[in-house]
Amino acid sequence: MGYPVVKGVSYVLAHTPDLVRYGSKPVREIPKEPDLLEKIKSHLRSYEDAVAYPAHQAFIGAIRPESLWEIEQPWFQHPLEGAQRFGPFGEIMPQSEFYGLMKVVDEFDLVQLDENFSAKVRPALENHPLFKDEDLERLGTGVPLQQLQKEIAGGALPIYENAELVGCFLNGHDEDENLNAAILMENLACKASGVLALRHLLTSFGPGPAAIDYVMNCGEEGVGDRYQRGAGNLAKAMAEKAGCVNCSGADIKAFCCAPVHTMVLAASLVQAGVFKEVAVVGGGALAKLGMKMRGHLAKSIPIMEDVLGAFAVVVGQDDGLNPRIRLDVVGKHEVAASSSQQAIMESLVFKPLDRVGLKITDIEKYATEMHNPEITEPAGSGNTPRGNYRMIGGLAVMHKLLTPGDLDHFVHTHGMPGFSPTQGHIPSALPFLGHARNRMLKGDLRNAMFLGKGSLFLAKMTKLSDGMSFILERNGG
Amino acid sequence: MLQGKKVICIGERDGVPAPAIAECIRTAGAQPVLALTQCFV
Numbered sequence: 001m002g003y004p005v006v007k008g009v010s011y012v013l014a015h016t017p018d019l020v021r022y023g024s025k026p027v028r029e030i031p032k033e034p035d036l037l038e039k040i041k042s043h044l045r046s047y048e049d050a051v052a053y054p055a056h057q058a059f060i061g062a063i064r065p066e067s068l069w070e071i072e073q074p075w076f077q078h079p080l081e082g083a084q085r086f087g088p089f090g091e092i093m094p095q096s097e098f099y100g101l102m103k104v105v106d107e108f109d110l111v112q113l114d115e116n117f118s119a120k121v122r123p124a125l126e127n128h129p130l131f132k133d134e135d136l137e138r139l140g141t142g143v144p145l146q147q148l149q150k151e152i153a154g155g156a157l158p159i160y161e162n163a164e165l166v167g168c169f170l171n172g173h174d175e176d177e178n179l180n181a182a183i184l185m186e187n188l189a190c191k192a193s194g195v196l197a198l199r200h201l202l203t204s205f206g207p208g209p210a211a212i213d214y215v216m217n218c219g220e221e222g223v224g225d226r227y228q229r230g231a232g233n234l235a236k237a238m239a240e241k242a243g244c245v246n247c248s249g250a251d252i253k254a255f256c257c258a259p260v261h262t263m264v265l266a267a268s269l270v271q272a273g274v275f276k277e278v279a280v281v282g283g284g285a286l287a288k289l290g291m292k293m294r295g296h297l298a299k300s301i302p303i304m305e306d307v308l309g310a311f312a313v314v315v316g317q318d319d320g321l322n323p324r325i326r327l328d329v330v331g332k333h334e335v336a337a338s339s340s341q342q343a344i345m346e347s348l349v350f351k352p353l354d355r356v357g358l359k360i361t362d363i364e365k366y367a368t369e370m371h372n373p374e375i376t377e378p379a380g381s382g383n384t385p386r387g388n389y390r391m392i393g394g395l396a397v398m399h400k401l402l403t404p405g406d407l408d409h410f411v412h413t414h415g416m417p418g419f420s421p422t423q424g425h426i427p428s429a430l431p432f433l434g435h436a437r438n439r440m441l442k443g444d445l446r447n448a449m450f451l452g453k454g455s456l457f458l459a460k461m462t463k464l465s466d467g468m469s470f471i472l473e474r475n476g477g
Numbered sequence: 478m479l480q481g482k483k484v485i486c487i488g489e490r491d492g493v494p495a496p497a498i499a500e501c502i503r504t505a506g507a508q509p510v511l512a513l514t515q516c517f518v
Contacts (some may be wrong), residue, residue, distance in 0.1 A: 120491035188494045237496070237509040256516075338496070338497065338500075339494045339495070339496045339497060339514070340496075341491075341492070341494075341497075342496065369491065369518065374516070376518060379517075381518060382491070382492070382516075382517070384491050384518055387491050387492070388491065421516055427518070453490065453491070455490050455514070455516035457513075458516060459515050463496060463512070463514070464494070464507070465490055465494065
């Protein structure tokens, strides 16, 4: 039986150190501590450091995630020699170009850029392979510095490049807090990074933007106004700027678990014959910039939550070549299931495998929450991927497939180190999808399970958590 | 040790969630008065 396939995957990072101050944690903490903003600024990384950071190079596909195990930690002190901006899956965009991109995808003139800054950004975007003449037209020529200062005095948010004021972000409504500058900036940053991921995807892989029937956004940003907070369809907004002229789209909301839910839904739409080509996209989470900065400042290490992450995937009909999404082995964390880790892993891993006669050890690679431990451990949040791998291995021990002494070997062979920025939904399993696809096309990997978890309880509507899983397998094997 | 005690349960999504802690302390004769799970990533 044929199953939908993954035709391509792209990943991008935008290095935005001067937006860290607008992350949720810094916004709450800066007013409490007079010199905190200066401390934050003194712990930000250069663009060159962000490009050479080994985990970022794994994210854009230049190195295998497992190779991070061979690099001495901390990775930020061991930059990758010869690291490049562009990798097999996408790129690491510098801040100035990202500001330009935000302007390009801004339909309501919310982003105002200084005229000198615009003139500096223009040639960089002209040289970028994914920007066209109409984008440069939308970039415009900028505004005088005095106008920026006037807008900021009236409530606009200043936009900086190092110490220099280079723009501002306007409020979208006088009274509606859902359309204030801070929230619209989050939403537009998500849109811009998602558009960049889609453009990389549809230029390098798959059938081209015009052939996409449907775009599904799995990002967590609550796009909407006072009467429909979180109403969304950022998917269609992204599709418009990625040239997907023949598609419609929708957002799928399920906290960090949304990417896995969305992949299953996209594959189901293809399998049912409703659409032939579906793009799944997740944009960056500005709110999560600087989230763990207290731990980083306390240990005098760089603030590593200085990048926005985004990805995009094309799911299409079986072509006999690309790896298949096994829709008969989907796992879900049921409402009636306990919220213990054991119960979650039983639902996501053991039950779906058991249904088709597979064992936990039959899956060659597991992709769980791929948070970079170098970001989380200094803040006391532990090593999320390792914990999850040990839990899956523990389940295998319970089912007498392994002994407790085999656990470390299981983690090493069936797992990988975390290599994704802590961008909410972005680290959730899918960072490995591009690597898995490449390995399966080369015949180096037979199958992989992708499992995500969602913290539904954070929204105070239920105490439940959530989880979902699917298996990708080599086509023809 | 926990018999008759009132307990605040703070759990973690990728560790031990609050409902699981609450379930455990109930079996030890305690009463969970608050059970909150947090997500640290």
